[in-house]
Amino acid sequence: MTARIGVITFPGSLDDRDALRAARLAGAEPVSLWHGDHDLRGVDAVVLPGGFSYGDYLRAGAIASFAPIMAEVVAAAGAGLPVLGICNGFQVLCEAGLLPGALIRNAGLHFVCRDQRLRVESADTAWTSEYAAGAEIVVPVKNGEGRYVADESTLDQLEATGRVAFRYVGGNPNGALRDIAGIRNEAGNVVGLMPHPEHAIDPLTGPSADGLGMFVSVLKSFAAA
């Protein structure tokens, strides 16, 4: 049976259709999920897509983290469901407390959209098993509030426990501490990152197809399970 990957649409989500397309291209059945429902429709994995949920007013991801569906996401993540937060989705995961730290205004104060080199630091998560640890990939980054911050002890702990998932290489676009582009939870089922793997699934429309691996990874994790 085809695995089902759900993508949540919040009001103001923008890259939801892109995430659905990436899931489909990877071989999954894409499923649209609605912020206002208390229902994950039995999907095998959930993506919180990029965008400006609620306009990113107040703080990026803050209002969305209280959406009805987030209660379900939090519970399911605790039970091991693979959850991926991309950009705004990463911000929502941090605001919801599923991942530590926060994402704040870029150090350069501008929105930055560029093709970004990343190093895969953790290849043993539900979303990164397709990559070799240390592999470099090129994926678009585009955000105005993408600077990852956390207090020193949290950062040290992330490093010590191998929970930095992706790091910027060849230039840090937003001043993120320790060049952190993405992190994971301890179990490895929850991953959040600022860059956009769903925009790197076809060299025709993106800088590479390097991002598809994240969606393929999660499919393989079901097969293995």
Add this chain to the structure above:
Amino acid sequence: MNDGMSEQPYAELGLKDDEYARICTILGRKPSDTELAMYSVMWSEHCSYKSSKVHLRQFGDKAPETDVLLVGMGENAGVVDVGDGLAVTFKVESHNHPSYVEPYQGAATGVGGIVRDILTMGARPIAVMDSLRFGEIDHPDSRRLVGGVVAGVGGYGNCLGLPNIGGEVVFDPSYAGNPLVNALCLGVMRHEQIQLARAEGVGNKVVLLGAKTGRDGIGGVSVLASATFDEESPSKRPSVQVGDPFTEKVVIECCLELFERGLVTGIQDLGGAGLSCATSETASHGGSGMLVDLDLVPLREPSMTPVEVITSESQERMLAIVRPGDVDDVLGVCTRWGVLATVIGEVTDTRRLQVRWHGEIVVDVPPASLADEGPVYDRPFARPADQDALQADTSAALARPKTGAELAETLLRLAGSPNLASRKWVTEQYDRYVLGGTVLAMPHDSGVVRLVDDSDRGVALSLDGNGRYARLDPYAGAQLALAEAYRNVSVSGARPLAVTNCLNFGSPEDPDVMWQFAEATRGLADGCRDLGVPVTGGNVSFYNQTGATAILPTPVVGVLGVLDDVNLRVPSGFVRAGDVVMLLGETYDEFDGSEWAWVTHGHLGGRPPLPRLPAERQLSNVLQTAADERLISCAHDLSDGGLGQTLVEAALVSGIGVSVTLDGDPFVALFSESAARAVVTCADADVDRLLEIVADHDVAVTRLGRTGGDAFVVTGEFALPLDTLRETHESTLPRHLS
């Protein structure tokens, strides 16, 4: 009804004596205060096109035969058939004056406004572009204006989830007190999804969707964009409109769902003149009447007067016409999206637009008198007294670089000059990836997007203008802008189909400016006829002047082309070393109005390069055929800065150098701005077939050299390392604007 027995303040509202008299004749009485306010905004230059109408007619009269136009000029935006049952709509519009007052919000609401125009046609907006002009880059106000405008364009477009796929940034002293902010939006729909702005069907309900109405931009269009902007008169300053892209995003999704489910019979966005415009236009075009109850309009501030409510330009609002039986479904869809929706009136058989306030009819007018029968002026125009002297002052006497070192120095200086330097500082602030359909965007010559997921069909778009050329000869200048956009679309491999334009000029009350306008429109209309691409819509912005000094006349032209298969798109940068580099088209000694004359001598005089429209068509045919046959690996048009700049840009895209050998005068070869030229690269194996195509179309071709290495080499003249070029090219904007 208050029929105003006392003198009415029509002059303060911008109405002339005879215009006021006409209103009285139409109504058979004096207008009420509310009616007067409505006529004042609807008959303003901005809304009525009263000074430009007689000239704009040529776009229709001279339009080339075409069967691709599904909706022509006159609607919110034209609709073009691109095949496979798909249609696109696109339009460019100005938000110049508001952007000077509040750069961020002015630019942001400019994007918001044009996006609603596209949505109104029934289309899903899928991309935006922006054409920007400012004073000198080192002007003390530039950082505020450029920074604010770029952040505003990005802030709104990014939050709306529309990729920004191209545009322009130009610096010239004439725009210092009058920046130009022109925004374009592209939308896609299936043929059967076209919506029209009509109120039809007696008893149908009028539903206002989106943001609450506040005191934003009251009198904005009539006052701000329809008179010379004068910093000294703050009383003329209307309150600024603040954009709410989040609300616009949910309004878009909500409207698209309403269209999809067939729940609206007509729709119109609220832009300039707010409800005055939306109600009168839909009623007029539907040949019906309408009764609107202003008390039902949701307000941000309860104390608003009827005049304020009906002229407010609050953003993010749409007016939908809905069958009574569908009202509940419409409100349900709106609730799901969190969009406020209110029935505020209904379609009637009176053929009158009637507005009720506190139970009293305060407006009772024929809708067409507001929407379509405003005043029309054939304003006097005359060739400016200094035009001959300007044209006589050619660039012939300017000192030219002679040695290889001087040529290299000139090339470097141009590559780092404000108008030719890398736009990355700007374009990095725009999301070009969202929606996943962007095939080409900056730094390529045109933006290319795939239209829908299940088809490889795409469109290419370019937006170009050159105020200096237009100053020297507005007729030729408009054609050169058209030709450049046409060429940019062609180098990507697309077939040019249709045109939009934004005409930015000074005061129409100045005969010199009016002459520029008349010549530019004539040139553009003739050019579109000759290139076989119809104008589908556009926008006019007058009164762009500070005191008596007008901006350079600036027609900005957008050309849209279609690619049957986006996989065949041709990028503007070199893609591999070892390709043969060829120049298509003929080079003449044409330097008047050039970037070289401006950057190295501060000179503007003479006559611009000759528009060579037949040659543009042939060049375009060569490029399309070569793209279809997958012969060329890269194609880049030649425009500002000439061949030198084109090779620099093509090389820097992916850091592949180039070596060329130039025949004749290397200065002319490198820096002339002759039109109808492009550089292409191809593999050795494809050269013969390419030459055949070129010969078939009677286009001149010159073999220049090869790609490769890490420098820009001109045999016998100079070798410039790409690193040096990149540093020079990319540091200019950040240095001045960060």
Add this chain to the structure above:
Amino acid sequence: MAKVAVDVMLKPEILDPQGQAILRALPGLGFDQVTAVRQGKHFEVDIDAADAQAQVEKIAATLLANPVIEDFAVRFID
């Protein structure tokens, strides 16, 4: 040295989308007695001048607030 706070708010007649978004979110979080929210900026300025208040007023008017759409208030913290 003085520490001066500057609060910059959109003028009352200007749309405040951020405040609106917060207001709409509150009932869902169980706060239903809030009738209005407006969001502005808060600056804290350390300044070493005898006429600190006057200087900060000027800074607020030139740089921190855009008088076309915003009002500001200046207040000593200590």
Add this chain to the structure above:
Amino acid sequence: MAKVAVDVMLKPEILDPQGQAILRALPGLGFDQVTAVRQGKHFEVDIDAADAQAQVEKIAATLLANPVIEDFAVRFID
């Protein structure tokens, strides 16, 4: 009805590039006695509750500020 102000500031240990940018711009405008600027958010909340202060404290802690990176202060305006 009470009007309550909430000021939200980044914690002192978090870099505030907005404040830094303002600080850097000031000398050029002739203000050279400013030694530090920090930028935060200012909210004005109208609330119809007997325990207005307590409610707003809760709103600030739940929604207006993110405790991971921000501190807040609540104060009655009238």
